[in-house]
Each structure stands twice: as structure tokens, then as C-alpha cells.
Amino acid sequence: MATDDLNASGDGAGYTSPDDLLALSLARGRTVSVAAREAGIDRRTVHRRLHEPEFRKRVEHFRRLLVEQAVCRLSDHMTAAASTLAKLMKSKNEAIALGACSRLLALGLTANEQRDLSARLEELERQAQRKRR
Numbered sequence: 001m002a003t004d005d006l007n008a009s010g011d012g013a014g015y016t017s018p019d020d021l022l023a024l025s026l027a028r029g030r031t032v033s034v035a036a037r038e039a040g041i042d043r044r045t046v047h048r049r050l051h052e053p054e055f056r057k058r059v060e061h062f063r064r065l066l067v068e069q070a071v072c073r074l075s076d077h078m079t080a081a082a083s084t085l086a087k088l089m090k091s092k093n094e095a096i097a098l099g100a101c102s103r104l105l106a107l108g109l110t111a112n113e114q115r116d117l118s119a120r121l122e123e124l125e126r127q128a129q130r131k132r133r
Contacts, residue, residue: 022035025038027062032046
């Protein structure tokens with residue numbers, strides 16, 4: 001099995017085993033037919049593999065890697081996006097300024113809620129861990 005990282009482009013270069021190619025293709029949301037073709041295997045094999053818990057875990061693993069990669073790409077541009085919204089707030093066009101203000105407020109509140117929920121979840125996990133000991 002290949003490493004647990006996808007390359008920067010997320011194309012899965014370096015994965016050569018039919019199993020990894022199949023899991024990566026399915027993780028990307030490809031149909032059984034397309035995934036079978038990309039992995040160079042029969043569709044019946046894909047259906048059989050999908051009934052195997054370890055293989056399904058591998059598909060989920062690749063799916064998590066793809067999502068993490070996408071989030072990292074988004075994070076790289078969030079500061080610039082926030083700066084752009086801040087500039088648009090100062091627009092002479094009231095509709096643009098209002099839209100930017102509204103969006104910044106909504107995003108700020110959502111981010112704050114996410115931080116609060118994350119902190120609460122971490123505390124609950126710590127409490128559960130202490131109870132298990």
C-alpha cells in the first residue's frame with residue numbers, strides 16, 4: 001500500500017496498486033463503472049470489494065485525505081477573502097457595502113459558534129476520557 005498522503009494536486013500519483021486506485025477513485029465519488037475502469041478491474045470486483053469492511057475503511061481514509069487537502073487549499077485563501085470583504089465594506093455602492101457587511105457578520109458569527117462547539121466537544125471528550133480511566 002502507498003503512503004498515507006496524496007500529492008499536492010490530489011491526483012493520487014504514486015498510487016499504483018489496483019486496490020489503492022480503486023479506493024481513491026471511489027473516494028472521489030466516481031461511479032462503480034468509472035472506478036473499475038480507472039483501476040483496471042472488473043465491476044463485479046468493485047462490488048465485492050465494497051462489501052469488505054477493511055476496503056471501505058480505505059475508501060473513507062482517502063476521502064478524509066481529500067477533504068483535508070481541500071480545507072488546506074481553502075485556508076490558504078481565507079485571509080485574502082476576508083481582506084477583500086473588508087475593502088468591499090467601504091464601497092460607495094451601498095448595496096455592495098451592505099452585502100459585504102452582512103457576509104462578514106454571518107461568517108464571523110458562524111466561526112465563533114464553531115470555535116465554541118469545538119471547545120465544548122474537546123471538554124466533553126476530556127471528561128469521557130477521565131471517566132474511562
